[in-house]
Amino acid sequence: MSGQEIVFTLLGVVAVGAGILVVTTRRLVHAALWLVVSFGALAGGYLVLTAEFVAWVQVLIYVGAIVVLLLFGIMLTRAPIGESADLDSGNRWAALAVAAATAAVLVTVLVMGFGDRRMPLHAGGGSARELGAGVFRTWVLPFEVLSVLLLASLVGAIVLSRSDIGPRDSGTGPRKEDG
Amino acid sequence: MHLAYPTVVAALLFSAGVYGVLARRNAILVLMSVELMLNAVNLNLVTFDIWYRDRLHGGQVLTLFTIVIAAAEIGLGLAIVLLVFRNRKMIDVDRLRTLAEDAADDEAAGGVARPRPAEPETETEAVDAR
């Protein structure tokens, strides 16, 4: 095993381990924090794979924005701070089975398919310059569409969180209330 | 390096995400698990991009796009979760059951399913009573 592989393996273990902890921990806030760890390990993995720009974007947006949003959400929904026993629903055993099956199938398929392939890693393949050139030349149209998407989601989020549309007993707009 | 390492990591991360979506009760935890799944997908995309040595960098660009979309999604998703919390004072996924069909509904309606706008009220009151 080359050095890259060892480093990647370690980072992978951290990422997967943190991911498992996210889905199994009993404390809600710790789940969010384990998520940070997982994202960070993944960013490191991207670095090993020479996708630098992606790695920084990952840290910036996932760790920096998304996890913060999640923490805000946890806070605004009065999540319990300490341990809570009922974070797993009744579905957990079926979920475990399905997840295990998914893992088995996917791993088998991937190992059978790509187990003996190798990829050479050359630095610079994922630099900001190259990716920028690509985004603003070849992929500029999806880029613009994406900005429209962001606009739509912004508008949607604002509309959804209007405080003058409350529960039915406050007397307005029952249409927005659904499960 | 062997292609197997990143792809297997992605697969395992995905499976962890699947477990989380299916097993966690809190809606925000479900959203977190969805993020895990999206990250696994991103890792896969980057891996194959590097392996193909794609000149257009399609994989990595798509990864960027996926990250953006994930951000948009989580913004809206959390807005919805907050709205649910505002109305029902809880965000337990397994207690949000308006899609259910009961036999009692069926008999009362003579065997014809009809939309039931009255049900959220009862659930809300039931929750309040708790």
Next chain:
Amino acid sequence: MIWLAALVVLPPFLAAFAGMLSGPSLTRLVRGLPGGGPGVIACVPVAVSLVLSAIVAFAVWRDPGERTGTLTLVDTGSVPIRVGLQVDGLSAVTGLMVCCVALAVQVYSVAYMKDDRRYSSYAAFISLFTSAMLLVVYAGDLLVLYVGWEVMGICSYFLIGHRWEERANSRAAVKAFLVTRLGDAGFLIGVIVLGVGAGTFEIGGVLRAVGGLPGGAVTAAALLLLAGVAGKSAQFPLHTWLPDAMAGPTPISALIHAATMVAAGVYVVARLYGVFLAAPAALAVLGLIAVISMVGAACAALAQDDLKRVLAYSTISQLAVMAAGLAVGAKSAAIFHLLTHGAFKALLFLAAGCVIAVAGSTMLAQYGGLRRGMPITFWSMTIGLAALAGVPPLSGWFSKDSIIEAAQHAALHGGESAVIPPAAPTSAGYAQCKFDSSLVCTPIHDDSTLGTLPPVHLEISYNAPAMDLPAGIAWLVYLGLLVTVALTAAYAMRTWLMMFFGEPRGSYEARDPSRLMSWTVAALAVPAAILGFFGLGASELRPHLGASLLSVLLVALGAGAAFLVWNRDPALDPARALGPVRPAFARAFFVDELYAVAIVRPVQALARYVVTFDRDRVDAAVVGTARAAGRLGGLLRVLQNGNLQTYLTGLLAGVVVIVAGVVIFL
């Protein structure tokens, strides 16, 4: 000639349709005439038919022989149906009788039914019935005959149930229809057997082909035809409908149930006589049926309290006499009796209608001493009852006598037919005889016959099967006839005495009804009296010494016995002398009750069972399927618990399974 015959059938048919379509509106239009529009529509076409049939009969009398004509040939793929008519002596004379009686009934009904609210449909149905009967009489093809046969049946149903508001009337109509239908089923199968066997449905063709058919087929066909005859002509065991059919209006009873429809069965046997001669077993059965009906119905008539029921049982008995005549081979005698019976029975029923209209009741106990107030009715009914009983020199005596003579000959000579074979050319009387069928036509006149077949062949087909009634049956028929003569005289005398003599037992005023009614009755009395003399031309229709003396003796015996019993106490019913057998006679030996127990109750039980089966098995299966589907749905509904994670679990599990399957197997 054939067109003339077709024109005889047509006017009443058109009148029926005109009456049904426009009767009420015509009634509104033409109020002055008697009966209004419907009365005119009813009587005029029948009168036209009468004139035309008289012309036909006259032409046949001048020029005997068979004439057939075809309107069209219907190709059925196997045996063609020849839609055509056949005119010969038998059909001409029967057609004339039918038209006479129909006209009398229509004219009578104008007065009898003048307050009825459905007179137009009544008159229309009578017209339709008349045209159907004429179709049966003039039919040249078995299926055309069957069409007329069935139309008569349905008209009978409608007319019996004319006042259907009373449940008893509609029940009687249904009973009549069902019982005759039972016979008609056998009749149709017999017709089909004959037609398919002979390769044609044309009556002449069938008669010619009978010699070549296997004996079993002919016997089967003849027996099946007998089923229809028994049903239509009210013979045992399908006789139970006729007494109940008296619930219909009296003119209907006169037309349908005395003179025409019930005579159609006897007519058909005479028409297809060649078939019956080739199947001696069928004739033996006919004889047996005739004897049972004859004697049983005469006994029943003796004990009835209702005037119309007396006449109904009397009809059954007289039809049986005709059938007995056919059984012993006396075809002309039987047809002669059919004609005279048509005259005097119609007379009796219409006169009874007069009495019923005046008295307001049909019960004999309500009558008495009517001769003083209703002279026309009295004398007409006297002639009718005397003709019924067979008092010389009225028509009934002539016809009954010829049948008794034939039966006597058959009994004494071991079953041989008394009909003189037609081969003898010296019996010149045959050429002039108008009561003979084409079978008795002589070869001398073959250049004048316009028929499609030379008479010589008919002789062969008539002579080839020997008339062969078992001697036992012949004796039974003969003795039955004798007993019936006595019984007939007895009940005729009883009826006559109870109605017209003694002190009046009712509280109504006895007077002759309207002129239209009583004069029609009087007009019918004329043929009832003198028709017998028309048969003197044929030797087998002339009175014979031995038989006539015997019959007069028996008439005197029966009438005398009834008179003696009555004379002891004129106010009481002479039938009381019957003593303990009176209830059995009155209920016609409980045949109706037997049928109710043996047939009606099991069928009703079966019907109830079928209903239960349908409800609890078939319906339950259908409903149960629905419930099972619902329960299955309920099972599936368990999965629809609203929990998103359940749905997703199922979804992803399915995807994983599919992928695994693809990976492993492909």
